[in-house]
Every structure is written in structure tokens, then in C-alpha cells.
Amino acid sequence: MATIRIPPVLRPSVGGERQVNADGSTVREVLDGLSTAHEELKTQLYGADGELNRFVNVYLNDEDVRVLQGLDTAVGESDTLQILPAMAGGR
Amino acid sequence: MTPSGAEFVRQIKGQIAEVDPAQVHDVLWNEDVVLVDVRESDEVAAGKLPGAVHVPRGFLESRIDGAVGDRSKRVVLYCASGNRSALAARTLTEDLGYERVESMTGGYTLWKDRGYEVDVPRTLTAEQRERYSRHILINEVGLEGQIKLIDAKVLLIGAGALGSPNALYLAAAGVGTIGIVDDDVVDLSNLQRQVVHGTATIGVPKVESAATRINDLNPDVTVVQHKGRLDADSVLELFRAYDVIVDGTDNFPTRYLINDAAVRLNKPVVSAAILGFEAQLSVFDTSQDGPCYRCLFPVPPPAELAPSCGANGVLGVLPGTAGLLQATEVIKLIIGVGDSLRGRLLMYDALAAEFNEVKVRKDPECPVCSRDRASISDEEMGVFPDYEAFCAAAG
Numbered sequence A: 001m002a003t004i005r006i007p008p009v010l011r012p013s014v015g016g017e018r019q020v021n022a023d024g025s026t027v028r029e030v031l032d033g034l035s036t037a038h039e040e041l042k043t044q045l046y047g048a049d050g051e052l053n054r055f056v057n058v059y060l061n062d063e064d065v066r067v068l069q070g071l072d073t074a075v076g077e078s079d080t081l082q083i084l085p086a087m088a089g090g091r
Numbered sequence B: 001m002t003p004s005g006a007e008f009v010r011q012i013k014g015q016i017a018e019v020d021p022a023q024v025h026d027v028l029w030n031e032d033v034v035l036v037d038v039r040e041s042d043e044v045a046a047g048k049l050p051g052a053v054h055v056p057r058g059f060l061e062s063r064i065d066g067a068v069g070d071r072s073k074r075v076v077l078y079c080a081s082g083n084r085s086a087l088a089a090r091t092l093t094e095d096l097g098y099e100r101v102e103s104m105t106g107g108y109t110l111w112k113d114r115g116y117e118v119d120v121p122r123t124l125t126a127e128q129r130e131r132y133s134r135h136i137l138i139n140e141v142g143l144e145g146q147i148k149l150i151d152a153k154v155l156l157i158g159a160g161a162l163g164s165p166n167a168l169y170l171a172a173a174g175v176g177t178i179g180i181v182d183d184d185v186v187d188l189s190n191l192q193r194q195v196v197h198g199t200a201t202i203g204v205p206k207v208e209s210a211a212t213r214i215n216d217l218n219p220d221v222t223v224v225q226h227k228g229r230l231d232a233d234s235v236l237e238l239f240r241a242y243d244v245i246v247d248g249t250d251n252f253p254t255r256y257l258i259n260d261a262a263v264r265l266n267k268p269v270v271s272a273a274i275l276g277f278e279a280q281l282s283v284f285d286t287s288q289d290g291p292c293y294r295c296l297f298p299v300p301p302p303a304e305l306a307p308s309c310g311a312n313g314v315l316g317v318l319p320g321t322a323g324l325l326q327a328t329e330v331i332k333l334i335i336g337v338g339d340s341l342r343g344r345l346l347m348y349d350a351l352a353a354e355f356n357e358v359k360v361r362k363d364p365e366c367p368v369c370s371r372d373r374a375s376i377s378d379e380e381m382g383v384f385p386d387y388e389a390f391c392a393a394a395g
Helices: A008-014 A027-037 A040-045 B005-015 B021-026 B057-067 B083-095 B107-113 B126-131 B142-151 B163-173 B206-217 B235-240 B252-265 B317-335 B387-394
Strands: A002-005 A019-022 A056-060 A080-085 B017-019 B033-037 B074-078 B100-104 B153-157 B177-182 B222-227 B244-247 B269-275 B278-284 B344-349 B354-359
Touching: A002 A027, A008 A040, A008 A080, A019 A027, A027 A040, A027 A056, A027 A080, A056 B354, A080 B344, A080 B354, B005 B083, B021 B107, B033 B057, B057 B083, B074 B083, B074 B107, B083 B100, B100 B107, B142 B317, B153 B163, B163 B177, B163 B206, B163 B317, B177 B206, B206 B222, B235 B252, B244 B252, B244 B317, B252 B269, B269 B317, B278 B317, B317 B344
Parallel strands: A002 A080, B017 B100, B033 B074, B074 B100, B153 B177, B153 B244, B177 B222, B244 B269
Antiparallel strands: A002 A019, A056 A080, B269 B278, B278 B344, B344 B354
16 A cells, blocks of 8 residues: 655644555545545545646655656555645744 | 076076066966966965966976966966076976966066056955854865855845744854845744744844844844835845845745746745644755746645644744754855755654655746746736735635
């Protein structure tokens, strides 16, 4: 199962976990598996068009999936997906 | 009978070609002529001819190839008065086969007496040498790097949690000019993390409070106080005066404004953001063909996914860690060493005690940095799709 790193702002949606595991052979399958288990995540990750929201970046290991094959990018058992929305805090 | 030393020098001068300083002045900066200063290092430290290379006479044979590889090139040698350069000219001509060597009569002394221009190398005062001695001892910084720091102008956007460690350590490092943009006053609740301020400056404008502390730490630093918010009307004018921009702001509109102005001017931005126990950090430097903030985050998240620290809390030490990583990147950019965080986003998770990083790619369709700089209008800067709705929701 691939490992998914959850950013602080999305942790309340996954029961406070920093890191979760989900099945799937592509980025879409893994994220679908995750958002089926945690319904709230769906609207945070996906727009109405079914694509990833533009304010959320997803990385397969250290590479943005948008420069790979997007949601169709293959995910291996030992891969890590990093979900990354922008943060702006500084004060 | 062997000649006296003075007689020997006179004989040598009869055998080599000499040239008057006036003729040398005519060929200053001429690429076909190499000026070589053959004096000792302590003499050169007091000043030399502009553009001259330094090859002490004692190292002439071993180092001249590095300075003048082409033996057919015109070479003008000088010393303090014209004696050592005459002897050096003979060596180059007779022993090393240089074809067009001349010795400048009267040397540096006559050159200076004639009122011609000289280059006085930058040096530090005795106090600066002492203050920065631990920098000067590191090869990667050295005297040259320290002078770059002293000449550098860094703009801190925000004198808050991230701005504080940047202000303190950049000042301590000797960054010559530190500009600070902030419109706030020091509040008691700031002091858990905003360490450039103090209990004594509660109620004082942050720019003023920071300037006082910085000048206590290092009176060499010129602090420029920009009290107010960064706005689209003045941002370009402001950024022009600085070499590096440090982004430690707490809201997206300002982050996009900083990015867009920096892209237009091709100035590097060292950016950090913090929330809870986590920090994100990167260097956006389009002058080095790096990506910009909009390549990474073309649009901000909706307000419910973009809480600010004020509302959500932050571990006080975290901006210290993140701000010092920022300050480190600033110093590396100034002295030009190491690999910067350009094209990389570093993430620090304090609870897990983990650092991770991902690649930040330049977006060939980036709404800002992919464009001709002149086509980016003032009105567009800092704006993003749904900007008005975002700002209304954010209050």
C-alpha cells in the first residue's frame, strides 16, 4: 500500500493522522480510496470537473504528478504520495 | 669587476624597453595590453593601477603563465619606482620568451604623482575584522564573502515570526542594509516567537523595535524602516533598492504581490511559510531561470484551507527554525556559494522531526514568469483568479 502524507490543514479530515495508507495502482485510485474512507477530503482535493483542485499539489515521491501522467500516474507499493496545499503563515 | 647593485639595475634598464606612465594611461583597459603589478602584497593592498593583475616578482616565473598565457601579448610591468619591474622585464624577455615586454618608468609612485586613477582594494576596519573573524576563517566566506555581505541590501517583508530570526542573524552576519516592511506594533502575544522585539518595546511599531535591537547587535547595519503595508503602487520602487527579498508574510495576496514584483525585476525571493508544527521553504529566483511562486501555487487555497497563524497558533520555536533556514539561503545567495533551494520545496515537520523535499518545476505556462517582463502590468500584480471573492471571504 502506498503511503500518503497529509498536510496539517487536511488532518482533521482523516482523523488527525499525519500519514495514512491507501490501496490503488494509480494516483487517482489511491486518492479515491482515501476520499471514500474520508468523505470530506473529496471536495478539498477535487474540483467539480473531477480534476485535482489547482491549489492542491500532489507529489509522487518528490515529483509533481502534473509533470508525470497526472492522476493516471502509476503508484507502486513503496511509493509515497505527498498532498501539498499552499501555506501562508509567517507571523 | 662586478658592478654595484645600482649599476646593475642601470645596465638592465639599458637592455629592456621602458614606457612612460602617460603612454600606459593611454592603454588602460585596452584588452591587447596586460598590466602586471610585480610588487609585494602589502604594497598592492594600498592601491594599484586599475585592471592590473598582481604577480609578485618573487613568484614571477611560477605564476606569470597563469596571468599572461600568450607570450606574444604586450605586457607592461610596474613596481613602486621602476627598478624591480625592469629586472622582471628582463626575466620575461630573455628567460621566458615574452616578445613585447615593457617596464613603466617611475612605477606606481610616478603614476600616482601624475594624478592618474588607482584602485584601492576594499578592506575591513580592525573592528570589522574582529567582529567577522569567524566568517573570514571559513574558506567559503572569507574576506571577499564578508565584503559582499557588507555591500548587500536585503528586504524583509514582515518583522514578525519569520522576520525576527532573519533580522537578527542577517544583522549579526554583517548584511550592510536591512529594509523592513511592517505596519504593525509589538503586542505581548507576539513575544512567544517574535524574538527581535522585547517586553520593553510592546506598543512600539515593529519596524522601530526591530531597528533598535538590530543596531544594538550590530551598529554597522543600516536599517531602513518601511512602516506600512506592501502595496502594488510602491512595490516595484521599493524592491529595486534591494538585492534579495525575504518573504515571511501571513497572507496570500501579499505573497502573490511579492512574487509578481520580484519576477518583473528578476530579484530572488527567499520564501517561508509556517503553520502549527510545519514549515515550507523555497527560493524563487527567476534571474537564475528558476520557477516562481505561481509555478508552485498558481492559485491560493480557499480561505477554509488557508488558516493564518494568528487564528491557528504556531509553536513559537518553529518560525525560528524556518527563519534561520531562510537567513542561511539569503547568505548563500549573497556570497554565491552552495546549492540554493531554487527549484526545491523543503518541508519541515517538527513533530516528526523530519525534513522532506519535493521538486518545484518551472511552469512553461506560468501566468507571470513565462511572460515578457514588460507585458506584466501594475494592475495584475498580486492578483489571482477569484481574488476579490478570496479577499472578501478572508475579510
